[in-house]
Structure formats: structure tokens, C-alpha cells
Amino acid sequence: MYRTHTCGEIRASHAGQTVTLAGWVNRRRDHGGVAFFDLRDRSGVVQITINPDLPKEILDAVANVRFEWVLQIEGFVQKRPAGNENPNMATGEIEIIAKHITILNPAKTLPFMVSSDADLPDENMRLKYRYLDLRRERLTNNMVLRHKVVKFMRDYLDKQGFIEIETPIMFKATPEGARDYLVPSRLFPGQFYALPQSPQQLKQLLMVSGMDKYFQIARCFRDEDLRGDRQPEFTQLDLEMSFVHRDDVLDLVEGLFTEMIPAVAPHKKLYSSPWPKFSYKEVLERFGSDKPDLRFGMELVDVTDILAKSEFKVFQSALEAGGAIKCIVAPKSAEMSRKELDALTEVAKSFGAKGMPYLAVTAEGAKGSAAKFFKEEELTALKEKSGAGVGDLIVFASDARAIVNKTLGGLRLWFRDKLDLADKTMMAFAWVVDFPFFAFNEETQAWESEHHPFTMPKMADLPKFDSNPAEVYSEAYDMVCNGYETASGSIRIHRRDIQMKMFQMLGLSEEDIQAKFGHMLEAFEYGAPPHGGMAPGIDRLVMLLADEPNIREVIAFPKNQNGRDVMADAPSGVEPKQLKELKIKFE
RNA sequence: GGUCCCGUGGUGUAGCGGCCUAACAUGCGGCCCUGUCAAGGCCGAGAUCGCGGGUUCGAAUCCCGUCGGGACCGCCA
Numbered sequence: 325m326y327r328t329h330t331c332g333e334i335r336a337s338h339a340g341q342t343v344t345l346a347g348w349v350n351r352r353r354d355h356g357g358v359a360f361f362d363l364r365d366r367s368g369v370v371q372i373t374i375n376p377d378l379p380k381e382i383l384d385a386v387a388n389v390r391f392e393w394v395l396q397i398e399g400f401v402q403k404r405p406a407g408n409e410n411p412n413m414a415t416g417e418i419e420i421i422a423k424h425i426t427i428l429n430p431a432k433t434l435p436f437m438v439s440s441d442a443d444l445p446d447e448n449m450r451l452k453y454r455y456l457d458l459r460r461e462r463l464t465n466n467m468v469l470r471h472k473v474v475k476f477m478r479d480y481l482d483k484q485g486f487i488e489i490e491t492p493i494m495f496k497a498t499p500e501g502a503r504d505y506l507v508p509s510r511l512f513p514g515q516f517y518a519l520p521q522s523p524q525q526l527k528q529l530l531m532v533s534g535m536d537k538y539f540q541i542a543r544c545f546r547d548e549d550l551r552g553d554r555q556p557e558f559t560q561l562d563l564e565m566s567f568v569h570r571d572d573v574l575d576l577v578e579g580l581f582t583e584m585i586p587a588v589a590p591h592k593k594l595y596s597s598p599w600p601k602f603s604y605k606e607v608l609e610r611f612g613s614d615k616p617d618l619r620f621g622m623e624l625v626d627v628t629d630i631l632a633k634s635e636f637k638v639f640q641s642a643l644e645a646g647g648a649i650k651c652i653v654a655p656k657s658a659e660m661s662r663k664e665l666d667a668l669t670e671v672a673k674s675f676g677a678k679g680m681p682y683l684a685v686t687a688e689g690a691k692g693s694a695a696k697f698f699k700e701e702e703l704t705a706l707k708e709k710s711g712a713g714v715g716d717l718i719v720f721a722s723d724a725r726a727i728v729n730k731t732l733g734g735l736r737l738w739f740r741d742k743l744d745l746a747d748k749t750m751m752a753f754a755w756v757v758d759f760p761f762f763a764f765n766e767e768t769q770a771w772e773s774e775h776h777p778f779t780m781p782k783m784a785d786l787p788k789f790d791s792n793p794a795e796v797y798s799e800a801y802d803m804v805c806n807g808y809e810t811a812s813g814s815i816r817i818h819r820r821d822i823q824m825k826m827f828q829m830l831g832l833s834e835e836d837i838q839a840k841f842g843h844m845l846e847a848f849e850y851g852a853p854p855h856g857g858m859a860p861g862i863d864r865l866v867m868l869l870a871d872e873p874n875i876r877e878v879i880a881f882p883k884n885q886n887g888r889d890v891m892a893d894a895p896s897g898v899e900p901k902q903l904k905e906l907k908i909k910f911e
Numbered sequence: 912g913g914u915c916c917c918g919u920g921g922u923g924u925a926g927c928g929g930c931c932u933a934a935c936a937u938g939c940g941g942c943c944c945u946g947u948c949a950a951g952g953c954c955g956a957g958a959u960c961g962c963g964g965g966u967u968c969g970a971a972u973c974c975c976g977u978c979g980g981g982a983c984c985g986c987c988a
Contacts, residue, residue, distance in 0.1 A: 357945030376945065391938085410948055419946095433939060436922050440949065443923035443937070448980055501988030521988075548987040674914070674984055734983095763988095776988035885981065 326396055326428070332368020336417045338401040345370065345420065346396045346428065348459065349389055350439045359386065363397060363420075364439075366464055370415040371404075372397050374422050382425055392431040392438070392459075398424040447876075451890035454881055466878045470866045472588040474541055477561050480580050486537040486563065491526040493519060493543065499840055500777050500830065502546035505556070513907035519545035519557075522859060524778060525844060527564040528816055531855040532847045539563040541862070550885050552874035553808060553864055557883075564857030570799055570815055573856050574601075574755055577803060577811065581860075585751055589869040595619065595752035603758040608726075612733020617807030618752040620745035624650050624732050625710040627720075636697035638681060642722035649722040652732050653710050654739045657717035658684035658691075671738050672721065677731040683718040694720070737807060746806070748871060753805045761785070761796040762829070770831050775800040777826050778844075779814040780856075789825060803860060810865055813858025820848040 326346040334343065347365035354360075361372040374386055389395065399420040410416030436445040438459040444450070450457040457463060478488065497504045497518035504518035520526070522544045530538050542562040550556065565573060578599055585592050595618055607616045610623045628649045631639050639649055654660075660668075665682065672680035681694040683706075689695075690703055698706070712718050721731040740746050761781045762771040771793050773779060781789070785796040803811035817823045823845060827837045837845070863875040876882035883889050903909070 351948070351950090353947045353950045355945055355947065355950075356943070358947080359945090360947055360950085362948070371948070373946085405946075408946060408948090413948080416948085433921070437938070440937090442949080445922055446918085446980075449922080498988080502986085524988085546987060549985085551987085552982075554987065670915080671983090676984090773988055779988085886979095 330367035331363050331365045331370040332414060334370050334401055334415050334418055334420070336403060339403050339418060340401065342398065342400045342423075343420065344396065344398045345372075347394070348431075349391055349393050349395060352389065352391070354387075360419075361389070361395070361397075362439075363395065364459075366468075368414055371410075371413070371419040372399065372422050373402075373419045374425075378422065385427060386425055388430075389427065390431070390433070392434055393427060394429040394431070396426040396428050397422050448884065448890055451876075451882070451884055454891045458880065463877065466866065466870045466872065467880060469588060469870055470862070470878055473584065473862065473866055473869070474561075476584045476588055477539075477541070477580065480583065481537075481539045481563065484537070484576065486539045487535065488540055489530060489535060489538050490540060491520070491523040491530075491542070495520050495526070496840075498525075499832065499836065500773065502548050505545045505547050508906045508908060510905055521546050522560060523562050524776060527562060527857060528778060528844070528852075528855065529847055531564055531566045531816075531818075532850065532852045534566075534853075536566040536853075537563075538565075542859075550883070550887060552876075553867070555863065555875060555879060555882055556887050558875070558879075559862040560859040561862055562857070562859045564855060566853040566855040568815075568854070568856055570757070570801060570856065573813060573815075573858050574801060577858055577860065578753070578755075581753060581803075581865075585869075591749060592751050592869060593747075593749050595750050595754075599753045599755055601755040601757060604756055604760065605758070607756055608729050608733075612729040612731070612736060613807070614756060614802065615804040615807060615809040616733075616754070616756075617737065617740060617746060618754055619747050619750045619806060620740055622652050622654065622736050622739060622745070624652055624729065624736070626650050627706060627709060630702060630705045630709060634697065634702065635699070636681070636694055638679065638694070639697075639720075639722045642724075645724070647723050648725045648728050649720060650728050650732055651706075651710055651718050651720045652736055652739075653712045654717040654719060655743065656715050657739070657743070658686055658715050660684075660717060668719075668735065668738065672719075672731050672735060675731040675734040676727045677721050677723060680731075680735075681720040681722070683712075683720075685712050685714055685716050685718065687714050692717075740807075751805055751868065753803065753810075756802040756804055757800075759798050759800045759802075760794065761798040762793045764794070771829055773826070773830065774798065775812070775814055777830060778816045778823070780817050780822070781826075786822075789829065793829065799856070801858070803858070805865070806868055808864050808868065809861075810868070811858050811860035813856065815854070815856035818848060818852040818854050820845050823848060 328344045331345055331347050345363055347363040350362040350364035350369050352359065352361050357376045359374040361374065362369045363372050376383065397420060399422040401418050402421050403417060404419050434456055435453055436449060438456055441460060441462055494507055494517035497506065497516060498521070502521050504521065507517040507519065509515045509517060523540060523542050527538055540562045542560050543557055544560055545557050547556060582594065582597055585594060604614060607614055612624050626648065631649050632643065634640060642649060669680040683690045683692040683695055685707065690698060706718065710718060719735055721728040760774050763774040765772050775798060780799040782797045782799060788795050799815035801813055802809050817826060827841060863878055866878040867875045870878055872878055881889065881891065888894065
């Protein structure tokens with residue numbers, strides 16, 4: 325071994341011991357006589373003191389040492405002289421008096437500093453040198469936190485009687501859902517494996533196998549456009565249980581996270597325990613989102629009735645078209661500048677609104693783009709119902725109800741960020757249940773499954789399958805936290821007849837059903853147990869626990885927004901020989 | 912597919928028609944310095960301002976295009 329201890333573990337209790345450490349030079353402070361190095365490894369940083377009484381050859385070698393050189397240092401641990409302790413360092417009570425220094429490897433000047441997060445380089449630069457960026461304390465801590473999260477999950481589920489089973493990465497393309505990543509088959513030219521969007525089918529088949537209480541830290545792949553909270557490959561805690569109802573699954577997952585948060589992120593508070601449970605309809609109406617951020621108020625207020633006879637044409641035409649009028653109240657925002665309001669209007673438009681009427685409530689009365697159209701009694705009722713007071717800004721949306729909710733939901737989050745309304749130490753977990761079973765796709769003019777095609781409908785709604793699909797609800801559920809969807813799951817279909825009906829509703833032909841899902845349908849004929857499960861997204865949860873603004877910061881080697889690996893430069897071309905073996909030609 | 916924002920020494924920023932022969936910080940090189948911890952002091956090197964075209968007497972600065980990056984909408988069962 326190159327070392328007897330790690331840098332970050334040395335404490336006052338080690339004083340008097342001789343230790344050997346190895347690590348990187350995080351900082352150096354050379355006073356001409358005495359010099360200090362901060363030596364860093366994954367565990368942390370410790371101060372090495374180099375006294376001028378060391379042999380000349382050591383002092384000469386040390387004089388050349390620069391940032392990020394790799395050193396091995398033998399020395400003894402000493403309490404720092406009184407007054408020289410550094411309370412900002414975990415190891416700040418002590419220092420290592422160097423006796424021997426070995427240069428294990430010098431380093432070129434790095435493209436950027438890793439010992440400070442001030443002036444963070446451009447993200448492309450960070451990704452290109454990801455192996456250096458990961459040396460930052462911040463990213464190192466994120467990796468450690470992620471490990472703790474996954475370790476906690478494994479331990480907790482093991483105690484609950486779950487077993488971890490791996491499922492294939494090379495599997496089968498599915499017509500529903502996200503775009504698949506395809507893997508060409510050499511032995512069957514023209515045929516493809518697909519990387520799993522999730523182990524959905526496989527975990528259900530494991531239930532048919534009797535592998536009750538399965539879980540897996542599962543990599544999932546979806547070939548869709550990226551976002552700050554979406555990578556083309558991501559990791560889920562995939563779990564599935566047999567002989568359970570919805571609340572059995574929710575209780576298990578709620579228990580897992582309720583115990584995990586204090587264990588891995590003690591600085592985080594839970595918003596409430598037990599977690600609130602909302603219907604899909606309720607969160608859309610109150611928060612304008614199916615993944616509400618509960619850390620602050622500003623709920624949507626329905627003012628359709630108050631403004632039913634409004635003289636404002638914008639409101640009139642929305643109501644005539646069968647729409648709704650709702651508003652949100654932004655605290656202390658009456659003084660927002662014209663420029664900011666214009667910018668905000670653009671935000672509203674990006675969610676589908678045609679404009680963004682607003683009222684600034686001032687001591688002199690209501691002001692704003694639509695103020696003159698409001699009658700006195702309307703204003704009074706409006707303030708009464710919305711709770712708006714002097715100094716507040718009331719922002720309206722009037723359109724089809726879905727657009728109104730979406731717009732105000734989006735503006736609500738805009739104000740959250742602008743006014744810093746959300747408590748950063750809060751983890752506001754909640755359940756969203758009672759999702760509609762089908763969603764009508766305007767583009768294809770066809771019904772699609774809102775969750776996925778293996779989700780069980782509410783049994784009571786089965787008769788409405790053909791007559792009124794919009795009124796069928798499902799046994800699906802989402803776990804949300806701080807405005808993110810952090811898990812989703814459902815009770816699954818375990819009966820062949822219902823599954824068949826589902827595929828038919830989705831417009832799949834008999835041939836397609838057999839070719840794509842024949843194995844599932846057949847499996848359900850051999851005694852499939854009732855089952856259900858869920859899949860919390862590990863990247864997003866770690867992102868929230870680490871207070872990171874995007875999931876790239878909690879993934880060791882993430883891809884950029886275009887799905888490229890900037891470090892290795894992937895995707896990239898391949899040798900003609902490889903294509904020939906696969907019998908692939910390009911146009 | 913769409914909207915918006917950003918590309919200036921190694922890195923991060925400033926400059927936004929002439930004062931730019933491009934500024935500041937940090938890093939880099941040299942010298943000084945025995946208790947610092949973002950050590951300090953002095954000196955020095957380092958940029959055809961992403962790329963191409965245009966407007967102008969004059970472009971880092973304005974316009975068009977293009978490439979790269981980020982945020983968002985669509986998309987993400």
C-alpha cells in the first residue's frame with residue numbers, strides 16, 4: 325500500500341503517530357522557509373507542513389511541485405500551534421510534519437482549477453475533462469452521496485425481503501412510448517435488439533416467475549431530446565411486488581425515503597409525514613402541474629365565476645369557447661418593470677397562452693394592462709377570493725382549462741425562482757394518484773396510454789372502455805418532489821383479456837400484438853399473480869438531495885444537451901468492416 | 912422541429928462603433944519571503960475577440976449566415 329491513512333480522516337486523536345499519505349496537491353503556500361501543501365484524496369484535504377530543516381534534495385524536489393501533482397508523504401501528525409488551527413477544515417486541528425516526500429507523478433497545468441468552484445468553467449470544458457472535474461470536492465461529494473443513496477436502497481429493500489435481479493440490456497423494441505435505442509444484430513442481419521426504456525416487461529415476467537419483491541438498480545435508455553433533468557441513459561430503482569394493492573406499494577416507497585433522507589442527507593427536512601396524496605385532477609387545478617412544487621403557495625385561483633360577465637374581450641372569448649379564467653397572485657410584485665412583464669408574457673406564451681393580462685394592486689387602486697376593463701365589484705370579489713393585497717401582482721390566464729392550468733403552473737415556477745420562494749432545505753414529497761387511463765393524441769388522432777400499456781385501469785371503469793375512454797382512470801401513481809416527477813408506477817394488468825383489450829384500444833393489429841407482446845400475453849395465461857411496482861429515478865433524487873441544478877452534476881460521465889459524450893467524442897463513426905459484418909449500408 | 916440566451920489570453924469575466932496598441936481576476940514563468948490556509952509582495956509572458964460574409968472612413972462592438980454550448984416548448988409509455 326502507498327498509504328496508511330486517507331487525508332480526510334486524520335484528527336487530533338492521531339497526534340503523535342507517523343503516517344504515510346498519498347494524494348494530489350490541492351493548494352500550496354510557499355513562504356520561502358516553511359511551506360504548506362494541502363494534500364487531497366477522495367476523503368478530504370489535510371495540511372502538510374514542510375520545514376526548512378529537511379534534507380536539501382527533498383527541499384529542491386518540493387520547490388518544483390505544482391497543483392495536482394501526485395505525492396506520497398510520510399510524516400508525523402502534530403497538533404497545530406495554538407492560534408493556527410483552521411476551523412473551516414475537518415482536519416484543521418492538526419497538520420502533517422513531512423519527513424519524506426516522494427513524487428509519484430507530476431502533472432501538466434490543468435485546463436482549469438479544481439480546488440475552487442468560483443469561476444466554474446464553461447460546461448463543455450468541464451465535460452471534456454470530466455475526469456478532472458470530478459476531482460472537485462463538490463462532484464466527489466455528489467458521487468459519495470449517490471453511493472450512500474443506492475446503498476441505503478439496497479439495505480432497506482433487503483431487510484424488507486426484496487431480492488435484486490439483473491435483467492438484460494439487450495432486449496426488444498416496443499412500439500409504445502419513447503423512441504428506442506437500437507442495437508443491430510450481426511447473426512440476424514436486419515434485426516435489432518432494443519435497449520430497455522425500463523425493465524417493465526421483464527419485471528412483470530419475474531412476478532409471473534414467482535420472484536415476488538424484486539428490485540434492481542436499473543439503467544434505462546430513451547432516445548428523446550434532453551433536458552436538465554433528462555439524460556438518454558439514466559438510473560432507476562426499479563421494483564415490483566406481487567399480491568399488493570396501490571397503497572402497499574406507496575407505503576413501502578414512502579417508508580424507504582422517509583428513513584433515507586435523515587440517514588443520507590441530514591440537512592434536509594421532510595415537508596410532511598405522512599406524505600400528502602393528491603388526485604391528478606386536483607394538482608392540475610391547484611398547481612397547474614402534474615408534478616407540483618409544494619414548498620410554496622401561490623396556488624391557482626379559479627375566477628371564472630367572478631369574471632363571467634367581464635367586459636374584457638379576451639376573457640369573453642375564452643368563456644364563449646367553453647374555457648376558464650384563473651389567476652395566481654405574485655407577492656410584492658406590483659412594481660415589476662415593463663421589461664420584466666414583457667419577458668413574463670413571453671414565458672406565458674411559451675406554454676400556449678395568447679397573452680398575459682395582469683393587475684398590479686397598489687394603494688391607488690388596480691393598475692395594469694387590463695385594469696380599465698374591471699368593474700369595482702369584480703375587483704373586490706377578485707381580491708377577496710385570491711387573497712391579493714396591496715403590493716401584489718395578479719396574473720391571469722383565460723383559455724381552454726388545460727392551457728390555463730399549464731400556463732399559470734409555469735408562471736408559478738417562474739415566480740418561485742425569481743422571488744426565491746422555495747425553502748432549499750425542504751424535500752416536499754407527495755403522491756399523485758388517479759391518473760386518466762388514456763390520453764388523446766391530437767397529432768395522431770388516437771388514444772394512447774397515459775402511463776404505459778401494462779397499467780391496470782380502475783376495475784369500476786372497465787365498462788367505459790369503449791363508450792367513454794376519457795373517463796377511465798388508472799391504478800397509476802407518481803411520486804413528486806419539489807416540482808419534479810421522482811418516481812412513477814402502477815398496479816399492472818395481470819389478466820390476458822384486459823391486456824388484450826388495452827392493446828386493441830391503442831390501435832395495434834392482431835399481428836402486431838402477437839409479434840410485439842405475444843410473450844406477455846402468453847405469460848399471463850400461466851397463472852400471473854396480481855402485481856404492481858414503481859421506479860424512483862435515482863439521478864433526480866440525488867440531484868435534489870445534493871442541491872444541484874441538473875442531473876449532469878450527479879452522473880459521473882453524463883452527456884451534453886445534444887446527447888454527446890464530449891470527453892470521448894461519442895457517438896462516432898465506425899470501421900467499414902464493422903458495418904459490413906452487420907450488413908448495414910447508409911443512403 | 913421551434914423560441915430565447917451565450918461564444919473575448921489556459922480558465923472565468925469586462926469592454927457593446929473611434930478613447931482597444933483589448934482591461935481585470937485567476938492560473939502560468941521568474942525573483943523575494945519561516946505559520947499560511949483563496950498566503951503575500953515585485954516583475955514577466957500569454958488573445959488574429961468561435962468561424963464566414965456584409966454595413967461603415969473605421970467592427971470585439973451593428974447586420975446576415977454558420978458552427979458550438981445552455982435554458983425552455985414540442986417530445987419524454
